[in-house]
Amino acid sequence: MSKLFAVALGILTAIGGFVDIGDLVTNAVVGSRFGMSLAWVVLIGVVGICIYAQMSGRVAAVSGRATFEIIRERLGPRAGLANLAASFLINLLTVTAEIGGVALALQLATSVAPGWWIPVAAFGVWIVIWRARFKLLENVTGLLGLTLIVFAVALFMLSPDWGQLAGQALQPGPPSDEPVATYWFYAVALFGAAMTPYEVFFFSSGAIEEQWTKQDLAKSRLNVLVGFPLGGLLSLAIAGCAAVVLLPQAIDVTSLSQVVLPVAEAGGKVALAFVIVGILAATFGAALETTLSSGYTLAQYFGWSWGKFRKPAKAARFHLSMIIALLIAVAILATGVDPILVTEYSVVFSAVALPLTYLPILIIANDREYMGDEVNGRAMNFVGQVYLVIILAAAIAAIPLLIVTGAGA
Amino acid sequence: MTENPDAFQTDAAPPPAGQVLDAHLHVLDRQVLDRDDVPVTTADDLELDGIEVGAPIEPGSPRPTVSAILTGPQLVMRLFGGHAPAARTIRIPWRLVSEVGTVIHLGVAGDALDATWAERWVSRHLIGRIPGGRHAPE
Amino acid sequence: MQASRRSRAASAAASAALVLAVPLLAGCASPEATFEAAVGQGVAATETARLVVDQQLDERTFTTTALATLGDARRELVAASGQVAGTDAASEAESETRTEVLDALDAALDAVNAARDAMASGVGSLEAVVPQLDAAADGLTALEQTVDADADSPADSPAGPAGSDG
């Protein structure tokens, strides 16, 4: 059990990246429209986030500096501010979506309209951030989020034609009834979700919350190697379930209730109970992750005091900015906007934030003044640079694809 | 490394007497921590003493020194250009600095500095008034 | 850093323009594309409802979850009807198609509402709704072929981004 708790940070971080409310739905959309033909993107994304999360965790453990401090230091105030603005908007849109997502998950459990749950969910997120220790927060949400593994179990119980699924996965490319641009739009969206910047902000800041040192490098590696592949696996299992149950019925997924249909089909009420608990934990965990990330990024850019290991009064602006972020999220949701739709526009901001986040991490991971002997090896640098090129390509392609496809319609 | 050796004549720099720092590379935009490792601010700019704009520098005159870390409005100036009125800049005197590494360490408590007034104000008037704000998380 | 600052400002303006442009683009789709999208949406919602009613009859799902699912399906159908009703038909044939699509979506909406009533308040039996849902789904699926054929006819301009004319 204590082994499991040791990797809670990695699991919670990955949940925010791979199976938060936007991704739950996106994965099912992808499965219901493209089968498994986008599985390769998830694979590339998992490797990419593993590499850069590990780098950011190593920098945090060895030098004690969290990712946004490094971004400010290497990029200077202007490019740093561009990244801050984009990252903060991604955080804010995601917080909004997750609070809506918690409300939608509660609706599945109670059939009470989500509007009633929104203030409850937002208050819940705030009170946890205000009062709960970091360790408690990550253990509970990380552990409960693991119940999402029921998607993988459900996929087995559906006893699909594995050959067909593998065939889809091994022959990348859009099905005949989908335009090529739409296929690539979802490819970029899945890659962007896998590498979304708040993962490294949260992971590196979490490493400092947990007071990792050079002695914890193995722990950091374990967190990365357990958390993100697990996230990728869940993401594929969700797509697989949708491909098996919903694709043949011509059901294009548009809502969370459709995402859980295959699980109920496979495992009945027990599986459904697990998946609802899992979704609740995942969306709540992702809400915590993105709310904290919005505080971390602001505080680290401006050099404010931050961290949950301090009393709130000793990190006042950090806590104030998170309260404001939550209030804005509730205000956005009060307009009645579809929370899942909100996350689609964060792709636009990812185009700015992705390269400006990963470049400074790669540079600092090579700086002996920060890292001493723990600088990147040649292999790590090679892969890191390859990914930087992929990130840049995805960033440049994101906006034209968003327009051409009308956000994947 | 030098592709253009004719452009100038290169001498080896004289051996340094103390720690050598490049201001932009090693100091600017780094985190400032107080005596107890509490973040104070980011080094938004440095104030240099002993440079007079437009005046010729007599050979052998004393070299300029770093007199303060500047913050607050100075960040806006660096973002958008221009000069903040001297009265509005927030200074952390350089003599309070105890160590410069990947962070800048001060030898004093942050609470006593002008640079933390906004933090203290928010703490006293907003965050500290919310129940639980003055207790460590459980 | 001056040059990069200017280009950043430009790209920020561009992305702002894009965010505004996306809904506009979606709004300018041709009537055929709108009909096709609406029918596809209707099929998905009706099939979803049928699936969840089956699950409820088999006791594989919670009533709360099933009700939420039917609520989502109903919302999709209402949205699809709204899209179609708001389209200006340019020809007799288009106006005819529009009526057909609206009728089929209405039938599906009636079926989903009946399922909700049966589930939530026991008005009527849930088993009895199944054939109604089947009929509505079949009607929409049949329309899907008609609308698709329309969109492929040579007289039409190329479909907008929402149309899949492969």
Add this chain to the structure above:
Amino acid sequence: MLLSDLLDSDAVDADGRRVGAVIDVRLEVSGAPRQLLADTVVTGLLVSPHSRFSTWGYERRDEDGPLLIARFQRWLHRGTFLVAWDDVERVDEGRVVFRRGYTARDAALPRAPRER
């Protein structure tokens, strides 16, 4: 005088010929001793002939990873040199004038001592 006023200034020789841009200011913790840290004095200016973009120090240190970025930065700042403060004649707004016969020194930083 602010550091940011000095950075990005044009570096000009005694004949008014532009020789590059000031990309950094070299400091040394070697002045009069104080309670905590000795006075930090300006010992020179770093001038890059080809670019005024802020740099990550690759041309002054022996770091060489990641390779592509290091190569690109070295190329961008090829020929960067150090001018001792004693060789500076005047500082104007956005312009620094060097004395006649100033010496362009090697810009390399001494191997940085490891903190912590």
